[in-house]
Amino acid sequence: MQQDILYIINWWLTIFFVGLINVPLTWLIFKKFIDRGYGFSKTLGVLFSSFIVFLLSIFHLFPFSTFIIYFSLFLLLCFNIYVISTHRERFFRDLLKSWRVIIFQEILFMGGLILWSLVRGYQPGINGLEKFMDFGFINSLLRSEYLPPTDMWFAGESINYYWYGHFVTAFLTKLSQIPSGITYNLMLATILGLGLTSAFSISSSLVQSLRLNLNKKVVLMAGIISAILLIFAGNFHTPYFALKNGKDTYWYPDATRFIGYNPDTNDKTIHEFPMYSFVVSDLHAHLINFPFVLLYIALLFRTLSKKKRLIADYVLTGFVLGVMFMTNAWDFANYSLVTGIATLLFALKRRGLKLISFFESGVSTISIVFIGLVTTVPFLLNFDSIAQGVSTVNAHSSVWQLAILWGFPAVLTIIFGYGIYRIWPKMKRADIFVLALLVSSLFLIILPEVIYVKDIYIGSHHRANTMFKLTYQAFVMSYLSSGYIVVRSLSIIKRVYFKLLLGGFFAIVFASILWYPSFAIKSYYGNLKEYKGLSGETWFSDSYPELYSLTLWIRENINGQPVILEAPGDSYTEYNVVSSYTGLPTVSGWFVHEWLWRGTADIPQARVSEITEIYTSEDSNYTQSLLNKYRVEYVIIGDFEREKFPNLYEQKFNQLGKVVYSSGNTRLYRLN
Template identity: 25%
Template sequence: MLSFFSWYLAVSFIGLLTFPLAYRLFPALADRGYSLSRALGLLLWGYIFWLLASLGVLPNNLSGLILALLILAGLSAWAFWRTSRDQQTADDQPSLAPRPSPLVTRHSSLLTPHSSLVTWLKSNLRLIFTTEFLFLLAFAFWAAVRAANPEISGAEKPMELAFINAILRSPTFPPSDPWLSGYAISYYYFGYVMTAMLAKLTGVLGSVAFNLMLALLFALSAIGAYGLLYNLLAERSTYHVSRITYHVSRSTSLVTRHSSLITDHGSLITAFLGPLFLLLVSNLEGFLEVLHQRGIFWPSAQPSDLRPFDKLRAGSSTFNFWTWLDIKDLSLLPAQPLGWIPDRYLWWWRASRVLQDYDLAGVWHEIIDEFPFFSYLLGDLHPHVLAMPFGLLAIAAALNLFLGGWRGETSLFGLRLFINRSGFFVTAIILGGLAFLNTWDILAYTALIMGAYVLARLRERGWSWERLEDFFALGLPLGVLALLLYLPFYVSFSSQAGGILPNLIYPTRGAHLWVMFGALLVPIFALLFYFWRGERRPANWLWGIGLALGLVFFLWLFSWAMGWFAELRLPEFAASFLQSQGATTARTFFASANLKRLSYAGGLLTLLALLALAIAFLVKTNAKRLATDEANFHQPSAISHQPFVLLLILLASLLVLAPEFVYLRDQFGW
């Protein structure tokens, strides 16, 4: 219990210490980065300590941790001073605009980007209390879950605990490898550095820190998802409020305040859907487990003691839903007696192995398809779990960039970037940190940042081929800086990745895709339908369908080109592979593989629909469409968030689509 409270107080203190910095760095967000301040503080504190310890400036002990914390405090004090100075300068500037009613300014969205931090805190007490309550509730809830099952055994847990203990005991950085004496850890270990830092700061053992870090990541992800959705909803609500204020006279300010408070309250409640869908809503396999255990959908030819209600069947009496679904264990008869609670040994594990891959010879291969709730329940402190709150931080940074929070200019190596220096630098720290936490994350989140930047430029300048130049003009220097900021890590890092390989024979069945993502696909398609119903002009379906089909064709052609190139370079390996698939020639293999892909068309059609809808809505956006009010063109509250949401849907669809044609080979692959 004392360890829990020490971690709660330590992380809360770091968040409070960092908030003035977050307040200045995220001016376009409705919560001004409050929900992200803990994650941002941990990232910056961890980076400062790791970098200086790697350079030999700070020791790996408590004094080094405190010195790094003092540096973070200095940065935050500087941000508070700059924000106060900007506010004083803004107050001294003469303005022709009438001052809004005091009742109107109580709504946080009507405060300027340079509003006093104290004023913002007073105006957003409800948001602050809700965020703090959610953090404490989520932290305590998952700490209790881990307390009921605290064993650190099985899966990768012993390896992860070994990394934490090795970092705690290493006098210098890079930390010593716990297995290979005389060598440094060759792994993306930034998350374990943060865990060890909190353990050393609070004086808890590495084994205790392991479980507390799992609970902390759960809580940080909860408030990160909550804050991100709140920022999206609040931007929409403040647009409505600003329109009411613009069209009515000053005498109706009371009505404006009342409307804004109601809208804000609704956003506070609705934003709870963020952590619900991210952390608790799983795939549909758990629901299928319940139906299976109850004997539902089994043909009447199966156990005679099934009651009529349990003998629901689809189609004819010879159709077996569970055999057709083909998820391992669920295709077998349910254990007797029937019930509503699954009792098969490790039945919950099957939810992380939904996808069933068969090669052309009919040989089954197991595919790992974990999701957040499973990862937290399993209790692996793996890099993809450690990176989760910081991935949400990157999404918030992209939203802030899209809304114009980092408007400015930066010249770099002859390139003119329309982003201020602080925004460019902090984005590089976040992206570089994600690469250090879970290396391949940097690709997806860099693409998101670049896409948000292009959408912001599109809003301000309209479409031209210069937007493609903007895409790479930001991405290249940002990637280089993210690499240089974490250069000591790459010096001692040796990747296990074996390159990109084509996926020629393992398409995903539509049924399995919907079991895996159905709980998310339904609300996404509903949201796209809502966008379509709310459009005054039809979406550009020709562009949407054409680009989606073209992208899929390119991926298909690219995968087969890679396969053809491999056959030329490694003819003996290619011949052995063809023989294992029961194909005598490359031509018969090509025909069989593509026939299989056509027979599994349901998954591809689902992803094509998502891509086509997202692209169709995005293509038609332009400067007039994105700016909802020319009078408030540069105000975040006057900008529709719809293009950013579409960008998220587009990138998510691409992340699911890409492995249908190519995959990353590692020591677990084939």
């Protein structure tokens, strides 16, 4: 526990430092926000500094190293010093006025970081679901001299997926000098902390912009409500089925696997949300992108609420949208849609139902999207789309199931819609923006009922990924709006009786959806009874001690990214753990994942067939030719290889190389 506390402090200081040097620039961007943008200082600091390193490395100007990370931070520091020098008086005056909120924001971040770090300590293992993939990306990036990173499961090729968020994790890992097996879990806690501070900043600032002379505590309460509900709440599935069938029988994943599963049909779908993501703790693209999504929402409001928009406003907003593409391409599309809806509503409110409104909205949206695409060019030069087009769906959701999943956003929308109807001529900019978020959420919920993006998942799962990636952001936007809607709705109502009635209704609804974490955390983390520590590798040393010992040897003795050979495995298994945990590329790894990334099963299957020949053929010359084809330098023979290949012929490897590591039944051959 003591060592874990030191890791948490080290990690917090690292991120605090990155955020601190970026406070002046953040203030310059968000000076009208209630916290002067402090809640985004860490996200922006990491984003700007990592992007500098990204550009320098992907164009092979400088290697991805600790030195170049410090260089990027130095450049950022210099720019922030310039900002202070040109705005010194107002900068310090604004910070002094908001010091209480700023301190609260730092406490909120620290609270989230510490809370989830400790929770992860009860089940910290980096195994199960897609953790091998995420951890492999990070470790490959840590070993990469230049970008793009090598695919650890497809030697000779770069990762053909959205890896920028994993790059950010590797960036912070290098900067903090903490082992990746620890930073994996610390990054999860960091995202939760950033989610809390970002949501608080957005919601409170939206309410503050109304200028209704509300009590400061009421303004802050809007931020607290949004932060808590966005991070910790679930949907109506939990209260409905926990009360109907008994809480002792309720299983938390059911809230994310409902349509197609209860009742059982051939239309299997996914509808996850942040709390589930944090509990199961896959450091996946949609979760790593979470802070960037909230930053984009804040920037979009800032841009659209200005009476006179500058080119710089569009450039900054478009830049973040582009980074979102590299982190999770789905969100580029999602928030391009949000941008179009928001700009249109703002234009209609300002100019009325005229052609110029649509033209103005189109120009604004296209400008932001275009800048986003320009930002992604270095990434796109090394990326092939894994989507295979768009088609109409073969199934539809039942209305009652949609009501269970999206009843809370529906309630918010109805209440807010009625309030807006009552004050329509006097709508504020914040009202329009929240309305845009709710309308966008509705679109993202409806779209998977009409169309889906084609990929390798077909048949009964054909629209699962589309529903997952679209409705996740519908959840984010609608739950983010909750605090604002509560305060705004209560401010519109004049009678105390109705205020109390609506306030009581909100309290009951909030309590019902906040029931979810008690089920999820207790189930996944064993009722928080046995603290295991922050290391995500403990399970590995316990389950496969020989293989883990080999992994440690590789880390200490092999530099760079020479190709290793291990048995290829099916996705979601514990095969290919060495390539994942070392970042060394193997010839072929998780099959379905490579099928998705390479566009066809034929490509990984060809490699799997030749790997089989390498391990089972008695012809040394033929084996050597195949090893040369993939430039293999090390061959692993252990329990997974013997299980995968019962006819494994090991003797030939003594002719082709020599044993450089041996422990029990596990051996590592270095080829001649």
